[in-house]
Amino acid sequence: MTNTNGNNLISIQNLKVHYKVGGGLFSSAKFVKAVDGVDLEIKAGETLGLVGESGCGKSTLGKAVLRLTEPTDGHVFYDGRDLAHLSSGEMRAERKNLQMIFQDPYASLNPRMTVGQIIGEPMRTFGLANGNVENQVQELMETVGLSRRFSKRYPHEFSGGQRQRIGIARALSVEPQFIVADEPISALDVSIQAQIMNLMERLQKERNLTYLFISHDLRAIRHVADRVAVMYLGKIVEIGNAKTVYSEPLMPYTKALISAVPVPDPKIEATRQRIILKGDVPSPIDPPSGCRFHTRCSYAIEACKQQQPPLVEIKPNHFAACIRISQEQPQIEEVAADEAPGLGNNKIN
């Protein structure tokens, strides 16, 4: 199959991850539809930001792409091969090109291995250690901003930011093409977050890396991502260039999400009006019918409860899943006014 047409490095098609919950002798099993039919293209050399609230399935999606979680259905094409259907042996060979950086720099490093061993292990595993592993490890450490002298130390001797650097060095050790970074800065202090984001951006340029950058931090995603995908209850609801998604969000959920981000500027904060969503994210075990956001959406009409909205290109390269907006009517307020009077009661800036 030739699915790496154009410059797509990764092409995800109808990916599903359903987890079984419950289901004993007397009860029937239920399924958490963590990822429920996602289509996504990741272009070579880009950073695709994946945002969403906790429980929306963004981490599961990231893991399923790398087969760290088994997909229930669907395809992940990488370099002409479908990762979702490779045998575990074949998949292991691919892992050299596909790496992951984890959220918790404390839990993702083996406490009994020295930093040198941690960074060197993937090289040894994949037989990339040509001669002097020690030397290669030390060079990598320097690349990510750690002193060469630290290679004999253990993870507990490092701060959170330094541990994240170790995790990045480990991922880079096999010279991958594609890295899934799952909340790589969430556990770090503000001043350290900037350091790690800058480091990842520099490495991307130097090594032509492609990132899937998963985060709930919308400010960070705006900064690092070229394109942004917004996820809600297992589905992608909007995708487009980072700048446009932030300045002209289409889908009501994206609008609310972006308006909820506090801006570090008291003058803006004093005047802006937030869209405050009511209620919590519904359970993914029994997601709402139709558009999954309709239970919290103040623009929802009767049809939103029945129809599952497809992801449609509303503006060039800007897709949204909402039956109320179209190429002709990208602004939902205009639609809301004549078709559903009284529903558009949320304030939008």
Added chain:
Amino acid sequence: MSEKNGTILSVKNLKTYFQTEDGVVKAVDGISFELEAGETLGIVGESGSGKSVTNLSILRLIPTPPGKIVAGEVRFDGKDILRQTAEEVRKIRGRRIAMIFQDPMTSLNPYLKISRQIGEITELHLGHTRQQSHKHAVKMLELVGIPDARSRADSYPHEFSGGMRQRVMIAMALACEPEVLIADEPTTALDVTIQAQILELIKDLRTRLGTSVILITHDLGVVAGMTDKIIVMYAGKVFEQAPTGELFATPANPYTKGLLKSVPDPAHEDGTPLYQIPGLPPDVAHLPPGCPFAPRCERAEKICQEQFPPFIQINENHGSLCHFAAEVYAESLAESEVTK
């Protein structure tokens, strides 16, 4: 009384030290601030800066040992909390000064119904009967926006979502209509849309009940929209103190400036790398002799490595702990003129 009219809480030269294997950690080392009635004060700092310890010290909640409040004064209602008896402090805690914490799950008792947890407080402090306290708990849950509060009052904490639990925590904290609410990272564990709900709720209740608030956070975005004045802490010290607008517009401390510049601003993204403060947060057990920020400061000079900086008052309400506070302030002022 030497307090200004309207000052509800005043902290003077507070020092809280911890005895550790590594030596004495001066978690809070000479903090002073005043909270005016009806005001919201933001305390900003990274982990280990002492912001939480400051507030635990106010209510004498520091575990002793290893911690100890070694000096200072916390004036509330004309009396020094640090010198009152345990019995007197108990009457203030939860009644007149209440706290909410970052993690609502670990701060709620999993075995008790929500209504009982709120009820216990009003029974203790307000002398409510069981019936009164239950009624009051329902009223409080309604106030913080729990839908169907009457039936939800008899639920257990695990039956609530994270945002709802934080609402319950706020209901508990406000049950006795305290004069001061201390909120320690109240939204850090929550999603942005839920964070917006909770911040909006705190804002609304603050105006309705006239509560003074101390808001502790690492998120400069949160304090920008919520506070009247801000304290920036670093290594157990107040590095800068100023009215919110002034702190963001014209910071007088290199650390504050660095922090402000290192936060991505979605409104002004131009593809350039973020400003980054170099180096690592300080090891509070082994601070350098001079300014604790000097090893990471781009404008540090010889004097910064050698001498501890003075707290320089830029104007009546704006002070900065820096040898070059006046110069940094002048630079910020010039920069803000340019952007205007």
